Amino acid sequence: MPTRADVRPSNGSLNGGATATILRGGDAAVVFDLTSAAPRLAAWLSGIDDIAQIGDPAALVAAHDAPTPEAGLDQLAPATLLAEASLGFPGRPGIEGHRHNGTAWSPRMAAVEVATTAESIVADAVDEQAGLGQRVEVQFDSASVLMIRATVTNTGDTKYELNGVTLTVQLPGWCDEIMRLGGRWVNEFRPERVPFTAGAIEVENRAGRTSHDRFPVLFAGSANFSEEAGSIWAAHLAHSGNTRLRAEALSDGRRVLQAGELLLPGEIQLEPGDSYRSPWLYLAASDAGLNGISDSFHAHLRARDNHPTTARPVLLNTWEAVYFDHDLDTLVALADRAAEIGVERFVLDDGWFRHRRSDKAGLGDWYVDETVWPNGLHPIADHVVELGMEFGLWFEPEMVNPDSDLMRAHPDWVLAPVGQDPALARHQLVLDLVNPDAYGYLFGCIDAVLTDYPISYIKWDMNRNLVSPTHAGRATVHHQTHAVYRLIDELRAAYADVEIESCSSGGGRADFEILKRTERIWTSDCNDALDRHRIQRGFSYLLPPELMGAHIGPPRSHTTGRTHSLAFRAAMAFFGHLGIEWNVLTASADDRQALGHVIAEHKRLRGLLHTGRVVRFDHSDRAIVANGVIAHNRAEALVVAAQIETSAALAVAPIRITGLEPQRMYRVELLDLVDDRPGKAKQQPAWTDGGCELTGTQLGAGLQLPILNPESAVLVHITS
Numbered sequence: 001m002p003t004r005a006d007v008r009p010s011n012g013s014l015n016g017g018a019t020a021t022i023l024r025g026g027d028a029a030v031v032f033d034l035t036s037a038a039p040r041l042a043a044w045l046s047g048i049d050d051i052a053q054i055g056d057p058a059a060l061v062a063a064h065d066a067p068t069p070e071a072g073l074d075q076l077a078p079a080t081l082l083a084e085a086s087l088g089f090p091g092r093p094g095i096e097g098h099r100h101n102g103t104a105w106s107p108r109m110a111a112v113e114v115a116t117t118a119e120s121i122v123a124d125a126v127d128e129q130a131g132l133g134q135r136v137e138v139q140f141d142s143a144s145v146l147m148i149r150a151t152v153t154n155t156g157d158t159k160y161e162l163n164g165v166t167l168t169v170q171l172p173g174w175c176d177e178i179m180r181l182g183g184r185w186v187n188e189f190r191p192e193r194v195p196f197t198a199g200a201i202e203v204e205n206r207a208g209r210t211s212h213d214r215f216p217v218l219f220a221g222s223a224n225f226s227e228e229a230g231s232i233w234a235a236h237l238a239h240s241g242n243t244r245l246r247a248e249a250l251s252d253g254r255r256v257l258q259a260g261e262l263l264l265p266g267e268i269q270l271e272p273g274d275s276y277r278s279p280w281l282y283l284a285a286s287d288a289g290l291n292g293i294s295d296s297f298h299a300h301l302r303a304r305d306n307h308p309t310t311a312r313p314v315l316l317n318t319w320e321a322v323y324f325d326h327d328l329d330t331l332v333a334l335a336d337r338a339a340e341i342g343v344e345r346f347v348l349d350d351g352w353f354r355h356r357r358s359d360k361a362g363l364g365d366w367y368v369d370e371t372v373w374p375n376g377l378h379p380i381a382d383h384v385v386e387l388g389m390e391f392g393l394w395f396e397p398e399m400v401n402p403d404s405d406l407m408r409a410h411p412d413w414v415l416a417p418v419g420q421d422p423a424l425a426r427h428q429l430v431l432d433l434v435n436p437d438a439y440g441y442l443f444g445c446i447d448a449v450l451t452d453y454p455i456s457y458i459k460w461d462m463n464r465n466l467v468s469p470t471h472a473g474r475a476t477v478h479h480q481t482h483a484v485y486r487l488i489d490e491l492r493a494a495y496a497d498v499e500i501e502s503c504s505s506g507g508g509r510a511d512f513e514i515l516k517r518t519e520r521i522w523t524s525d526c527n528d529a530l531d532r533h534r535i536q537r538g539f540s541y542l543l544p545p546e547l548m549g550a551h552i553g554p555p556r557s558h559t560t561g562r563t564h565s566l567a568f569r570a571a572m573a574f575f576g577h578l579g580i581e582w583n584v585l586t587a588s589a590d591d592r593q594a595l596g597h598v599i600a601e602h603k604r605l606r607g608l609l610h611t612g613r614v615v616r617f618d619h620s621d622r623a624i625v626a627n628g629v630i631a632h633n634r635a636e637a638l639v640v641a642a643q644i645e646t647s648a649a650l651a652v653a654p655i656r657i658t659g660l661e662p663q664r665m666y667r668v669e670l671l672d673l674v675d676d677r678p679g680k681a682k683q684q685p686a687w688t689d690g691g692c693e694l695t696g697t698q699l700g701a702g703l704q705l706p707i708l709n710p711e712s713a714v715l716v717h718i719t720s
Contacts, residue, residue, distance in 0.1 A: 020057035021116045025140035026296075028285065029054055033061045034116075037109035037125035038080040038094065038136045038150075041169050044233070044285045046144075069252055079170040079256050081136050082150055084109060089168075091248050092258050095134065095152055096164040097268075104130035104160065131156020143299035146283040154270035162268040165278045166260035171233055171247070175255055176223040178247050181215040181538055186526035186559045188212050188507035189538025196220060196255070200248040204262060208241055208430075208466025208477050209504050210511045216243040217542060219293070220257060227616040228289045228658065235259055236297070236542060238512035239279035241481035264475035282512055290541055294614050298544040301515065302611075308499070308519045312546050312577040312610055313344035313390060314599050317459070320527070320558050321583035324351040324358055326372050330585070331380050337584045339387040341592055342599035346384045347392035347459055352377060355404065360427045363399045364406030366445035381453045392457030393449070397442050398484060399428045399463060406441075413438040415480060417470040425464035433483035434471040443487060450495050459522070460488070462504040488517045501549065507535070510543065520549055520577055527553030527581050528560040529572040530711055533625055533642050536576065537616060545629070546610035550576025552595070554583065564711060566591055567676035570598045571640055571713040574673065575609050575629065578602045594674045601673060608636055615659050623647040624705070626655050628716075634661040634696070637718040638671070643679075643708035651681075654702030657718070662697045664720050671715040678706035678714060688714075 020042070023030045029048045033040040042061045045054060054060065068076045077087040082094030086108040098105040109125040109132075116122075121138040133153040140146050148167050154160040178201050183190035194201055205214035216239065219225075221232035235257050237243050242262035249255050259281050268276050282300070286292025301307060316338040322330060326348075335346050354369045356362035362369075368376050377393075384391045400407050400414065407414070407429075415432040416422035422429055433439050449455070469477050488500065502514045503522035510521045521543065524535045532550070539548055550573040556563045558581075573579070578599070584592060602609075612629035617639075619626055623646060628639035641655055660666065669691035678684060684706040686692070694703070699718070706714060 018058075018116075020061045021121065022051060022054055022057045023121065023138065023140040023146075024048070024051060024118050025146070026142050026144035028144040030140055030146055031057045031060050032121060032138070033078070034114055034123070036078045036080045037084070037111045037123075038082040038134065039114075039121055039123050039138060040078050040080040044172075046285060046287050066252070066254055072252065076252065079168050079254060081138070081148055081167055081169070082109075082134055082165075083168045090250055090252070091168065091256055092164075092166045092246060094150070094166055094168060095132065095162075096166070097160055097162040099156070099158055099160055104132065104156070107132050109134060126155065131158075132160070141300060141303070143303060144284065144296045145300040148281045148283070149278050151275050151277045152270070153275040154272055157272050159272075160270040161266065162263065162270055162276050163265075164260055164263050165276065166258050167278065167281045169233075169235065169257045169281075169283065171220050171255040171257050172231075173253075173255065174222050174231060175220040175233065177221055177225065179219040179221070181217055181541070182213050183215075183538075185212050185505050185508070186524055187531065187535070188524050189215065189535050189541075191538055196247060196249060198249050198251070200246055203243075203245045205243045206262065207508075208469055208480070209462060210240050210509045210514070211465075212506065212508045214243075216245055216259070216511060218245050218247055218257060219290070219541075220247055220255075226289050226618045227291055228618050230289050232286050232290060232293055233257070234284045234286075234293045234297075234541075236282045236512060237261075237279055238282055239481070240484070240509055240511055240514045241477045243279075261478065264477055267475045267478050279513060291615055294541055297542045298614060301512070301544060301547070304516070306516065306519070308546060311603070311606055314342060314578045314580075314602065315345035315347055315392065315457075316343045316580040316584070317347045317349055317551065319349035319394075320553060320581045321585075322351075324356065326351045328373070328379055332383055334583070334585055335380070335384050335387060335389070337592065338580070339389055341584065341596040342603070343389060343580060345390040345392055345457055347394065347457060348377070348380065349394040349459065350396070350461075352393070361401050361403035363396060363401040363428050364404040364431065366395070366397075366442075366449065368449075377453050381455070385454050390456035391454055392459060393453070393455050394459045394461060395446065396461040396463060397446060397487070398431055398433065400431045401428050403427075410438070415466065415469045415471065415476070417468055418473070420468065423467040425467075428464060430464070430466055430469065430480075432471050432480070433487065434476055434479045439483060439487065443490060446491060447494065450491070450498065455498060458498060458500045459503055460500050460518070462509055464505075485513070485517065492517060507539065510539070515543075515547065519547070521547050522549040523576070526557070526559045527551050527569075528557035528562050529553075529564045529569045530562060530644060531560065532572045533644060536572070537625070537627065540614055540616065540627070544610070544614060545576045548576035549579060550574075551579040551581035552598070553581045565674070565676055566594055567674035568642075568712050570673045571642070571715060574598070574602055574715070575627075575638075575640065577610075578606075598673045601671070605638060608638060612637075613659065617655055617657065619653070619655055621647050621649070621652045623710075624652050624655070628657070630659050634659070634664065635720045639716040639718065640713055641705055641716070642713040643710055646710050651707055652705055654704045656702050657699040657716075660696035660699055660718070662695065662700070664696050665693055666696065666699065667719045668692050668694055668699070668703065669717050671717040673715065676712070679709040679712065681707040
């Protein structure tokens with residue numbers, strides 16, 4: 001971090017005299033104003049074929065300059081990426097903190113150096129008097145995803161208490177509506193819309209994990225934006241701990257979006273020379289509705305180094321099959337049935353380690369329970385591998401039961417204030433991974449299990465929020481979160497071929513930062529097909545289907561008690577990373593045969609499902625929900641249309657299947673996963689019996705759906 005005394009003034013000209021710059025990413029360009037201590041996002045332009053069409057970026061910045069109203073400051077404070085309260089910025093400042101005597105709380109930064117390329121900016125600035133330095137990094141990738149983060153360094157000679165680092169992006173004036181993803185356990189990723197008028201809309205998460213109800217994303221768009229229409233900006237803060245996002249309409253007419261890690265009191269104490277680095281903020285923009293946002297975020301994730309490139313193995317997870325009742329003969333028989341129907345990965349869930357006969361004991365004692373498994377896990381693991389399947393295992397490493405050998409030996413390893421009776425959740429407490437002894441113990445236990453058994457996959461669970469998380473008397477969500485990252489990183493370095501699923505009571509830890517370390521998200525503990533259609537739709541706004549754990553559950557849902565046909569359950573799970581969460585030993589021979597067909601069809605089509613463009617279709621009937629995947633060469637598509645409730649009309653309107661090549665001729669057919677025909681009608685559309693041929697333009701004009709029963713679905717396979 002530069003700390004030179006010969007700093008330039010914050011309104012001076014840097015970067016070889018340039019006052020603005022353009023970053024290119026895919027078919028988009030972003031223009032930044034460089035005249036302040038931190039860059040300011042001035043304009044986002046889509047559909048850019050040639051950078052020359054943008055012209056002089058400084059002229060564009062000038063064209064977007066906001067006026068200075070009366071009855072305010074003589075100079076409008078810029079909404080830079082790290083906005084400054086000392087200049088009069090009325091929203092949340094970029095740096096919040098102070099020294100021990102309350103000084104240095106409102107820094108005034110002066111630019112030192114700005115380095116730019118066609119895809120990046122690195123801007124350094126300092127406040128010599130406050131003893132602080134800042135660095136803002138900006139990257140724009142080929143998926144047109146903009147990434148921003150900031151680093152704050154204590155350049156003084158006394159400790160600095162940092163209370164927050166907030167990134168600020170000025171939104172276009174046409175942003176009239178905000179959408180966030182709320183929900184709860186077994187009801188994650190629920191879109192919630194509010195008008196964007198005067199004042200602030202805030203999503204503040206103190207759960208200590210990404211959370212089920214306050215997912216760190218905001219969508220700001222034109223009024224009534226939809227799946228296929230409207231202009232939208234979307235921002236996701238990639239962090240697995242506490243977060244805060246804010247959209248605010250300022251009284252001066254500007255609209256801003258802000259995001260940062262939510263730091264608890266005293267969490268970050270910067271000694272001289274220490275730095276704090278914020279999480280990455282990921283931004284995408286679209287003039288084609290929410291589908292365009294998904295295009296960018298999905299492409300970004302698919303381009304990362306650790307994104308899975310092999311076919312996603314169909315798995316069977318034992319949780320809803322046997323729960324804690326681990327019996328070798330039963331599990332061997334279950335593995336046999338799984339292999340017979342085409343399962344490729346067999347995952348042994350909770351219940352394999354010492355004292356774990358219920359959820360009231362055993363967490364922390366990560367040794368195979370000798371009373372249940374006298375020969376260790378070798379009999380089941382070896383049998384699974386001999387059947388040609390991968391063997392996976394469940395862990396919940398961050399948690400500990402009070403009733404455990406670990407807790408009896410090390411009661412001081414709990415992440416809680418000394419002298420307080422810690423709050424229980426699911427009969428468990430949180431293990432203090434900031435404590436090096438606890439961390440070392442945990443790594444050693446997992447390392448030993450991975451060494452002893454042929455494990456290809458870990459289901460990494462985390463089943464409770466953090467309450468008063470304290471290490472050595474101080475709040476420590478930040479350090480606990482980074483300790484989890486470090487633990488996973490070290491295990492991945494030692495066992496590079498072991499895949500990891502991020503599970504947190506379902507989708508409670510699903511963000512871009514945890515996905516740097518994992519290959520799958522357990523979307524929800526709810527396998528109810530009716531609820532899953534909406535949960536998975538919300539998931540798909542940011543995350544592609546190959547990362548989405550989607551299981552066919554038993555006929556009667558474990559979480560809701562509803563009963564659904566196998567055809568509906570299969571259709572709702574088909575597009576994701578397919579799994580089975582059902583004791584197939586109790587399934588009829590017909591159901592097992594049908595499951596085998598579903599799995600075979602999924603294997604045949606997963607190359608399309610897990611690489612193609614995800615599209616969600618707008619439909620006039622709220623009872624119809626439709627989405628699909630289109631191959632990038634537009635030669636093939638698969639669409640699912642679900643009737644989630646009874647329609648007002650006897651027959652619903654056609655579905656407009658957009659995104660195909662207009663003049664290409666396509667073969668359109670129903671894909672029957674299970675022998676379960678559409679609802680009762682005197683006559684269904686002719687194409688449903690034997691298929692038809694239509695051009696892309698004709699499909700865009702509409703394809704008439706058959707009459708469906710409520711809580712049923714059809715799959716439409718489109719090939720050229």
